[in-house]
Amino acid sequence: MGDLPNLPKSEMQVARIVWRLGEASVRQVFEALPSQRDLDFYTVQTYLRRLEAKGYLKKRRDGRTNVYLPAVKPQRVIRQVVDDVVDRLFDGNSMPLVQHLIDERNLTKADLDALQAKLDELKTRSRKG
Amino acid sequence: MGDLPNLPKSEMQVARIVWRLGEASVRQVFEALPSQRDLDFYTVQTYLRRLEAKGYLKKRRDGRTNVYLPAVKPQRVIRQVVDDVVDRLFDGNSMPLVQHLIDERNLTKADLDALQAKLDELKTRSRKG
DNA sequence: ATTCCACACGTTCATTTGAACGCAATGTAT
DNA sequence: ATACATTGCGTTCAAATGAACGTGTGGAAT
Known part of the structure; x- marks a missing residue:
């Protein structure tokens, strides 16, 4: 039941790509970024690292690269975000x-x-x- | 049509009180805080000041105290927040x-x-x- | 008139977020 | 075997956010 740490906009954008792909390396996420959104490779790397630290993603090793995969179900995150907005805007x-x-x-x-x-x-x- | 500046969680909580009350002094907002949420008087003051700076609230002088009132319609803010969450969670x-x-x-x-x-x-x- | 309280305003400070580097280690191609 | 390219990991840095303080001033009570 422990609440998940904050999941800021930018990090979530990256997390969603992992959800969509099932699992992905930094590069795969980087390449899957929507064209409007152009982040540095390094930045994507950083966000993925943070997402892992926060418990949203897990990390697996494939050769020398990290492959990230979901650690919590998107449903849960959606629920949390929606809860939050419903609380903030409409008292729950x-x-x-x-x-x-x-x-x-x-x-x-x-x-x-x-x-x-x-x-x-x-x-x-x-x-x- | 200019987009409003970010309205973070904590500040919005304070803004909503002003919306609800129509207009309010720092102290009134402070006293209207839900009991769970216990912020310092100073903090409420700071948030109101920021909200004014961001253009969400206006300020009126009543004697020696500031009275804050809405500068944008809640509808607009709601729309923005919901837009944001819909974008973030469901690609719009x-x-x-x-x-x-x-x-x-x-x-x-x-x-x-x-x-x-x-x-x-x-x-x-x-x-x- | 003096004391005291409340407030405005400017300031501060830690943490989080958004974004990006540098370097050493590890693979891949030659 | 050597050079080159990619990564991982630690770091950095500015801006935003969450939260609070200190001082000076102006009214209210005495």
């Missing part, structure tokens, strides 16, 4: 955030349909459960 | 966040109903629009 209530998302982002028709489907599903489940 | 797609909220937070029946109502409303509107 999720609903206002949902409302905001639906009101202020213009979701596509497809999105709304998906949402409807999910609602139907939940309704069914609660009727049964 | 709101839907996954909505999904997460519905799946992982257990919303109450009432919440779901409210959601359904909103969906219905949107559906109607899009049919007309």
Whole structure:
């Protein structure tokens, strides 16, 4: 249950690449950076090291290179970040955030349909459960 | 449309109190702090000063004390923070966040109903629009 | 008028974050 | 075997953040 250390913006960006790739060396992460985001190789290295120190990533040795892989499930991190924002913005209530998302982002028709489907599903489940 | 400066966690907590109160002196904010959160009076003072410097709050003089009040609408800040988290977590797609909220937070029946109502409303509107 | 308190303002200070180096060690190509 | 290129690891550095202090001043109570 121990809360994870802070996961700042820049480091998370790097962490997400590892999540996506499953596992990756510094270079692989470096090369997988979105083109807009141009960080020095050294910097990527530093962030990965920090992520390991904080317990977000594990390190494996492959020859002389380190291969980083997730140490915690993305789900957990997402949850934490969302918790945090919900706390900060809405005193811990999720609903206002949902409302905001639906009101202020213009979701596509497809999105709304998906949402409807999910609602139907939940309704069914609660009727049964 | 200029982006607002960073609004860190601790400072936002203080800013929200001002939003809620409409306007407030340092002491009022200090006293309105949730009991869990115990900051020094000085610290509150510092945060308010920074918030003013960043353009989130305005300052008015009332006798010898400063009274702080919002300089930007909370809506704007909320939007910015949510944008940020959506970018960081889901590459800018709101839907996954909505999904997460519905799946992982257990919303109450009432919440779901409210959601359904909103969906219905949107559906109607899009049919007309 | 004097004392005292509260406040503004300027300052400080440690930690974290964002970003990058340098060098020694290790591999790879020749 | 030698040279070259890549890494790991330790370090650095500035800016941002979290938190608090000290002094001077201006009002309020005596």
